[in-house]
């Protein structure tokens with residue numbers, strides 16, 4: 001299962017324009033295999049988020065290319081790229097990014113709704129996902145009233161709504177205590193092992209290092 | 224707070240539209256009160272009060288036109304009113320046949336209407352009583368040099384834009400008109416019947432076949448020289464358009480309605496903008512996940528529509544509530560189904576367009592924003 005190429009980044013360069021241009025990525029080459037759990041480490045400002053954004057089709061690089069499951073995404077238009085993200089990626093954020101005035105279940109249901117899955121089918125799928133992550137009790141509580149660990153589990157459930165081939169997680173545990181960090185780490189590694197989902201995590205978390213299939217280090221934009 | 228802003232803007236709009244409907248309806252009240260299918264006037268006629276006289280003899284000629292079931296005269300003159308306490312007022316005398324079938328201001332009962340057959344009897348709208356310095360039926364004043372007795376009071380018949388309408392019989396109206404024989408008639412005697420050369424303003428015509436009133440109007444115009452024959456709809460439109468388009472009043476009312484709409488856009492836009500900004504990160508997350516712009520606009524359109532409806536319902540209630548107060552002052556606030564729908568459509572348009580503008584910021588936002596803590 002680890003043979004198939006899921007994401008191939010070639011010669012990635014990223015320069016942020018400004019009064020003083022920032023070279024956030026310099027000639028990054030990276031191949032990620034299907035079902036692989038890859039950890040990108042590096043100090044703050046080394047370019048981890050930039051790399052994740054480019055791989056995830058959120059940011060167009062200044063140079064180089066990214067292909068995902070054989071599709072060259074760096075040249076897709078804005079709309080096509082949006083559709084591609086919706087169908088292929090799930091995102092997990094450091095700050096969870098849930099709709100705080102909606103319940104946990106509604107947040108996940110929204111992710112189905114935007115993919116055109118509605119009604120009973122969506123609600124059943126939502127309950128399935130939430131119960132997998134031990135969130136039966138929390139489903140009907142407002143997102144703002146959940147603990148950090150619960151929020152991040154809801155966010156992972158949301159990221160899985162489109163049955164993505166890859167999950168991109170930017171510092172998913174850095175706002176969590178050790179116990180909840182461990183739970184989230186386990187969930188992410190299970191995804192890679194049991195579902196065969198490609199999981200790319202940017203973090204500097206030792207626990208993730210232990211379960212990751214591979215660790216790469218970014219230093220000042222260089223791998 | 225937020226809600227009251229929308230209610231305020233939509234109310235402004237509703238009241239303006241209702242005032243506009245009321246106004247344009249009010250200008251045509253005398254025409255709407257008649258059941259005539261065809262109106263015959265001088266060719267120079269501009270609007271109901273702005274026209275030149277015809278001869279009374281025209282009525283008989285029109286009765287002879289095939290297809291005419293009934294023809295009655297309507298006259299219009301100037302009234303110089305002097306109240307019992309010597310208060311002066313200027314009005315218009317509308318003369319018609321109280322025994323006829325085609326004109327009955329305020330739909331008075333038959334017996335009431337016949338009171339106008341008495342010499343120098345008149346009726347006015349209730350809103351005009353204080354202008355004429357009158358308190359009750361039976362009081363008298365003077366029009367020109369002749370007596371004038373208040374026979375009954377009508378309701379909802381007085382156009383806002385017009386001087387007081389005095390409704391009288393044709394004979395009394397003719398006597399009050401200074402150029403006519405009234406000058407020679409000894410005080411106290413009844414006014415004489417009209418001669419065929421006496422002036423009237425309109426001939427109201429009932430068609431044998433109301434469905435063919437356009438053809439009848441054409442036939443009358445063809446067979447009687449120097450007249451303009453109009454269907455009821457044409458007559459209404461001519462007068463309404465005069466007031467709405469040729470005077471500044473329509474413009475002013477539209478302008479104020481437009482200002483209501485602008486305030487609405489500003490208020491709703493501000494509210495939605497603030498709300499979207501508060502949830503900017505959340506909407507940005509949706510965008511990062513890959514929803515299309517249409518979905519985001521759909522979400523805000525739904526929110527905006529809710530706001531429009533929430534603002535609309537109380538504003539309509541408020542407008543209904545102030546109707547009574549306005550009516551006492553002779554100002555008609557008219558809420559037609561069409562007007563109500565128009566305001567709802569405008570409120571939706573205002574809210575949705577404001578929402579679209581507010582959502583622009585999210586749509587234009589960089590999706591990579593979400594990975595920046």
Ligand SMILES: Nc1ncnc2c1ncn2[C@@H]1O[C@H](COP(=O)(O)OP(=O)(O)O)[C@@H](O)[C@H]1O
Nearest residue numbers: 016018022024043044045046047048049050051
């Ligand atoms: N939108 C941006 N505009 C300008 N500079 C940016 C922008 N985003 C990131 N940077 C810069 O690029 C470098 C890499 O940032 P980032 O990818 O966020 O690193 P990390 O996630 O490892 O902390 C940093 O120097 C940062 O200041």
Ligand SMILES: [Mg+2]
Nearest residue numbers: 048049170594
């Ligand atoms: Mg970062």
